Amino acid sequence: MKICVLVKEVPDAAVxxxxxPATGRMDRSGERNLNPYDTHAIExxxxxxxxxxxxxxxxxxxxxxxxSAVRALHKAVSLGADRSVHVCDDALAGxxxxxxxxxxxxxxxxxxxxLVLLGQQSDDGECxxxxxxxxxxxxxxxxxxxxxxxxxxxxxxxERQAEYGYDTVRxxxxxxxxxxxxxxxxxxxxxxxxxxxxxxxxxxxxxAGAGIDxxxxxxxxxxxxxxxxxxxxxxxxxxxxxDENTDETVAQIVAWLEERKLI
Amino acid sequence: xxxxxxxxxIDFLLSDEEREIRDMVRRFVAEQVTPYVGEWFxxxxxxxxxxxxxxxxxxxxxxLEGYGCAGASATAYGITCMELExxxxxxxxxxxxxxxxxxxxxxxxxxxxxxxxxxPKLATGEAIGCFGLTEPDAGSDPGAMRTHARRDGEDWxxxxxxxxxxxxxxxxxxxxxxxxxxxIRGFLVPRDTKGFTxxxxxxxxSLRASVTSELVLDDVxxxxxxxxxxxxxxxxxxxxxxxxxxxxxxxxxxxxxACFEAALSYSQExxxxxxxxxxxxxxxxxxxxxxxxxxxxxxLALHLGRLKDAGRLEPEQVSMGKLANVGAALRxxxxxxxxxxxxxxxxxxxxxxxxxxxxxVITYEGTADVHALVVGGALTGIQAFx
Ligand SMILES: Cc1cc2nc3c(=O)[nH]c(=O)nc-3n(C[C@H](O)[C@H](O)[C@H](O)COP(=O)(O)OP(=O)(O)OC[C@H]3O[C@@H](n4cnc5c(N)ncnc54)[C@H](O)[C@@H]3O)c2cc1C
Ligand SMILES: Cc1cc2nc3c(=O)[nH]c(=O)nc-3n(C[C@H](O)[C@H](O)[C@H](O)COP(=O)(O)OP(=O)(O)OC[C@H]3O[C@@H](n4cnc5c(N)ncnc54)[C@H](O)[C@@H]3O)c2cc1C
Numbered sequence: 001m002k003i004c005v006l007v008k009e010v011p012d013a014a015v016x017x018x019x020x021p022a023t024g025r026m027d028r029s030g031e032r033n034l035n036p037y038d039t040h041a042i043e044x045x046x047x048x049x050x051x052x053x054x055x056x057x058x059x060x061x062x063x064x065x066x067x068s069a070v071r072a073l074h075k076a077v078s079l080g081a082d083r084s085v086h087v088c089d090d091a092l093a094g095x096x097x098x099x100x101x102x103x104x105x106x107x108x109x110x111x112x113x114x115l116v117l118l119g120q121q122s123d124d125g126e127c128x129x130x131x132x133x134x135x136x137x138x139x140x141x142x143x144x145x146x147x148x149x150x151x152x153x154x155x156x157x158x159e160r161q162a163e164y165g166y167d168t169v170r171x172x173x174x175x176x177x178x179x180x181x182x183x184x185x186x187x188x189x190x191x192x193x194x195x196x197x198x199x200x201x202x203x204x205x206x207x208a209g210a211g212i213d214x215x216x217x218x219x220x221x222x223x224x225x226x227x228x229x230x231x232x233x234x235x236x237x238x239x240x241x242x243d244e245n246t247d248e249t250v251a252q253i254v255a256w257l258e259e260r261k262l263i
Numbered sequence: 264x265x266x267x268x269x270x271x272x273i274d275f276l277l278s279d280e281e282r283e284i285r286d287m288v289r290r291f292v293a294e295q296v297t298p299y300v301g302e303w304f305x306x307x308x309x310x311x312x313x314x315x316x317x318x319x320x321x322x323x324x325x326x327l328e329g330y331g332c333a334g335a336s337a338t339a340y341g342i343t344c345m346e347l348e349x350x351x352x353x354x355x356x357x358x359x360x361x362x363x364x365x366x367x368x369x370x371x372x373x374x375x376x377x378x379x380x381x382x383p384k385l386a387t388g389e390a391i392g393c394f395g396l397t398e399p400d401a402g403s404d405p406g407a408m409r410t411h412a413r414r415d416g417e418d419w420x421x422x423x424x425x426x427x428x429x430x431x432x433x434x435x436x437x438x439x440x441x442x443x444x445x446x447i448r449g450f451l452v453p454r455d456t457k458g459f460t461x462x463x464x465x466x467x468x469s470l471r472a473s474v475t476s477e478l479v480l481d482d483v484x485x486x487x488x489x490x491x492x493x494x495x496x497x498x499x500x501x502x503x504x505x506x507x508x509x510x511x512x513x514x515x516x517x518x519x520x521a522c523f524e525a526a527l528s529y530s531q532e533x534x535x536x537x538x539x540x541x542x543x544x545x546x547x548x549x550x551x552x553x554x555x556x557x558x559x560x561x562x563l564a565l566h567l568g569r570l571k572d573a574g575r576l577e578p579e580q581v582s583m584g585k586l587a588n589v590g591a592a593l594r595x596x597x598x599x600x601x602x603x604x605x606x607x608x609x610x611x612x613x614x615x616x617x618x619x620x621x622x623x624v625i626t627y628e629g630t631a632d633v634h635a636l637v638v639g640g641a642l643t644g645i646q647a648f649x
Contacts, residue, residue, distance in 0.1 A: 031274070033286075071279050078283060188291055191321030191333045194283045 001173070002058045003045045004108050005081060006118035006130065007038040009065055009072035013123060024226040025094070026124050032068065034075040037119025039186040040179050044117055044149060046080040047184060053151035058082050060111055064092060064103050074197040078189035083201040085111070091207050094219030097125070101133025103217050107210045109138060113174065115156075120145050120178040131178035141175045147182040267527060268520075271558045276565060277342075284339050288346035291320060296350035301610040303472040307465070309353055311391075311433060314361070318388025322347075322358060324366035326506075330382035332366070337576075338568035341513035345564070348514035349521040352620035353473030355514040360429045361385060363507035365392025368438045368449060371502060372494040377451060381436055393434035393461075395425035395478045396500050402427075403633050404648075405440070406497055410480060412441040412448060419443075419490060421450060421483040427627070431461040431476025438491075439478065440500050449491035449499055458483040470623040505578050508628045512567055512584035515624060516560040518617040519592035523553040525614050526599035533604070540602070549598050556591040563587060579641035582634040589625045596621055 012031040020027045042061070049056035061076035061084040063069050073084035087107045095103060108116055116138070121128045128144065135142030148159035152170060160167040161180055171177075207214050215221055239256070243249045257263045265272070274282065295316060303309050317323055324332040326340040335343075340362075348355035366385050369377055369392075384390035401407040410423025421441055431437065437452045437459070452459055458481040463474060491499070527550055530541035540546045567584045570576040596618035600607040607614050625631050640646045 074279065075283060188320055189283065189287050190319065191284060191287070191325055191335060191339075194280060194287065195333060195335060197283075198280070 001054055001056055001114035002060065002111060003048065003056060003115045003117060004060050004062050004111050004113040005038065005041050005045050005076065006104055006108075006116065006134070007042070007061050007063050007072050007076045008035045008119075008122050009033070009063070009069040010035045010123040019226075019229045021229070024229070032071065034072045035119055035122045035124075037121055037123065037179070037181055038072075038076070039079060039119075040181050040183050041117040041119050042076055042079045042081060043184045043186040044177075044179050045115075046187070048115075048149075048151070049080075051151065060085060060113070062104065062107050062111070063087070064095075064100060064107065066093070070202065073202060075189070077200045077202075078193040078197040079186065080193075081200075084203070086202060086204045087207070087210050087212070088204055089207040089212075089214075091214045091218045092212075094222060095217045096222035096224040097127050097129050098133055098224070099217040099222045101130050102137055103207070103210065103212050104130065105134045105137030106212045107205060108134065110210065115173055116140070116176040118176070118178050120180050128178075131176050135176035138174075138176065141171055142178075143169060143171055143175060144178045145180050146177050147180045149177070149179070149183065267554070268524065270554050271562070273558065273561050273565065281336075281339055281342055284335070285342045285346055287320065288322070288343050289349075291316075292346055292350035292354075296347075296354055297613075300351045300354070300472055301613075301616065303353070304351070304616050305471075305610055307467070307471040309357065309472045309474065313354065313357065314388035314391055316388070317358060318386060321386075322362075323388055324362040324370070324382065324386050326362065327366060327370045327382070330370070330378055331386035332370075332382065336568075337509065337571035338565065341510060341564055341568045344510040344514040345517035345520075345561075348517035350517075351472050351616065352514065352518055352624050353470050355510070355517070356429050356470065356473045359507045359510045359514070360394055361388075361392055363510055364394035364503045365430075365434075365436070365438050367506050368394065368491065368494075368499070368503045369451070372449060372491040372499050373451075374488070374492050376488065377491070381451065384435075390435040391430050391433050393428050393430040393437045393476075393478075394500075394503065395428045395431070395437050395439045396504075397427045398424060399426045403630055405500065406447075408440065408442055408447075410439070410441040412443045412450065412485075414443075415484070417487050419450065419485045419487065421452070421480045421485065423480050425478035425480075427464070428461070428476050428478050429627075430474055431478050432463040433474050434461065437461070437478055438503075439480065441480075446495055447497045447499070449494040450485055451489050451491065452478075452480070452483060452485065456483055456485065469619045469621075471619075501578075504628055505581055508581050508585045509567065509571060509576070511624060511628055512581065512588050513564040515585075515588040515592035515621065516557060516564055518621060518624075519553075519560060519588075519595040520557050522592075522596045522599035522614045522617050523550075523557050525612055526550065526553060526602040529603050529606070529612070546602060549602055553595045553598055556595050560588045560591045577641075579637050582629065582637040582641075585629065586631055586634040586638065589621060590631060593618070593621045593625060 009032050012033045018027040045059045059081045061081040064087040132142045145161040146158045147161045150157045155170050155172045158169045241252050321333045325335045328334040385392050396405050398408050412419045412421045435454050439450045439452050460479045461476045463476050530546050533540050599614045
């Protein structure tokens with residue numbers, strides 16, 4: 001079987017996030033890295049392959065992004081993907097979530113994978129929705145926020161993080177699955193894998209090459225435009241409880257938590 | 264905009280691959296070394312499992328070609344040393360001794376059989392190597408060594424004592440240098456060879472997360488095949504030291520960076536006289552000085568790395584690098600220690616650990632004096648050792 005993993009290059013987590021007021025888009029200059037959630041998706045693919053219950057012939061990393069995004073692909077390959085596909089076209093710049101999901105779905109469609117994996121959110125956009133959009137275009141079931149994944153005969157058994165506890169789901173492939181960071185601990189890329197990453201096949205496609213209708217992507221093809229931006233509201237000052245009598249302190253903390261329905 | 268942790272944007276001078284390697288080692292150190300190393304230092308141990316973990320990442324002998332080694336660039340090796348030493352000089356020492364001293368000696372001066380036998384296991388960390396040159400009475404002047412080997416039929420018989428040998432007690436194979444009637448020779452001594460023992464040196468106050476040992480050779484009988492066939496003079500062990508020193512040029516800056524970063528964040532949080540100490544001119548001057556030392560040292564290391572990759576690096580340039588960067592690192596560590604006030608003397612913060620470690624780093628692989636003499640000799644054409 002073939003697994004496609006969707007990956008994205010994002011600003012490094014150490015860099016403060018900022019909206020560029022001129023474009024209304026995120027300022028993506030500065031140090032970049034592979035979206036950390038995507039490393040969990042790659043690790044999921046690797047564990048499926050190494051688990052041996054499914055015969056995984058190929059793991060393909062797919063990204064849509066500017067030229068610099070090849071670095072995210074190199075990193076994906078150093079973490080275990082066999083080859084990668086880069087959809088890169090000026091016409092794609094400024095795509096909203098729906099347009100991005102459509103473009104990625106077109107690129108994935110060419111690969112005809114049995115399973116599409118991705119991180120549940122990107123570290124910059126944090127929309128949690130690309131998986132669902134891609135699944136819709138591919139007419140595959142969409143499972144999001146998956147934190148456990150096991151092979152169950154010819155299907156997968158998943159645990160989804162729900163608001164209160166977990167949903168257990170069984171899904172037959174093909175499917176699009178977005179994973180949370182609790183699903184696994186991504187491996188370290190080895191030195192040899194890093195050094196070999198550039199030698200693995202990388203296919204670059206423009207919009208036409210990927211079969212993308214440019215009317216549906218880019219700033220023009222996007223129906224969502226960001227309007228105004230505000231700083232998040234300032235957090236109210238915290239409450240400091242002086243610990244004079246431990247029993248009383250505990251009671252106060254418990255009351256505080258109960259009041260907010262946190263316990 | 265400048266960034267406090269990479270003020271001169273030296274990152275810009277690295278390739279993507281070099282950044283990937285840096286990020287990988289940095290993450291390993293953050294997850295597997297930093298949380299535990301204070302404890303190792305206090306207990307004067309370093310876990311044996313660290314070697315296979317480093318081997319799995321491909322970091323042991325990473326700059327060598329073949330035999331399971333990755334064949335990485337000198338610059339990539341230097342970056343790795345820097346990131347490891349930002350964790351602890353002991354961890355970097357483990358990797359330096361394994362890769363640049365033991366493995367390099369076998370790779371450069373060994374026979375094909377010796378390479379086949381030892382390099383793959385040393386690369387994975389399944390086996391550990393050590394390098395025995397220094398003796399109780401011969402450190403800076405290794406030519407004064409007393410350990411000797413004499414022929415007995417086809418075999419060699421070794422007698423003598425080595426001192427201050429990193430990894431000695433945990434090594435599966437020791438590269439031992441000895442004088443013979445024919446000159447200095449190198450030998451591979453497997454751990455269980457009769458007459459060979461490696462008692463650990465205790466009561467160190469520096470490089471405690473590193474094993475340091477004596478090697479005792481008491482009528483150790485070795486077959487002819489244990490001798491490194493291409494090593495025929497002191498030039499052979501000195502070539503190994505030159506490799507390891509190159510790594511220290513980078514490593515020292517890792518330790519310095521860790522001290523600077525600790526001082527920077529501490530100074531922003533610590534309030535005295537009603538404001539963060541970072542708001543005082545005296546502390547800002549220290550921070551500026553430390554940042555300058557770290558950035559300048561890194562540029563020097565990177566320059567030497569690029570020269571080495573271009574095949575142009577001379578030993579006296581490595582001497583200049585070691586002299587400059589370890590000295591700079593010690594100054595940064597001592598300044599950072601003071602910025603941390605009383606907290607600076609505890610193992611809760613990395614600074615005094617690095618500061619004490621650097622006292623070993625400035626002594627081993629050629630003392631600062633010795634490197635000054637090497638540079639002075641190259642500048643003047645006059646050797647001032649004797
Ligand atoms: C933690 C640790 C680990 C080590 N690991 C290893 C190892 O794995 N393998 C190994 O072989 N060795 C190892 N060493 C030994 C190290 O390389 C030596 O300590 C070093 O070379 C200095 O030798 P020495 O200690 O005998 O000092 P000495 O040579 O006795 O020097 C004492 C002082 O005299 C100065 N001096 C010497 N000669 C001159 C001169 N001509 N002019 C002016 N000043 C001079 C020196 O600079 C120094 O300040 C290690 C040492 C330490 C501390
Ligand atoms: C082993 C040990 C034993 C000790 N024993 C005792 C004891 O018996 N009794 C006791 O009362 N205390 C004791 N101390 C505490 C010691 O006196 C304090 O550590 C010392 O006064 C410094 O205070 P601090 O550690 O809080 O550092 P801080 O005051 O937080 O200083 C941190 C750094 O900021 C600098 N700094 C502070 N203010 C300014 C300023 N205005 N401008 C510029 N720079 C500034 C300092 O010079 C220092 O570099 C001991 C400390 C140690 C390490």
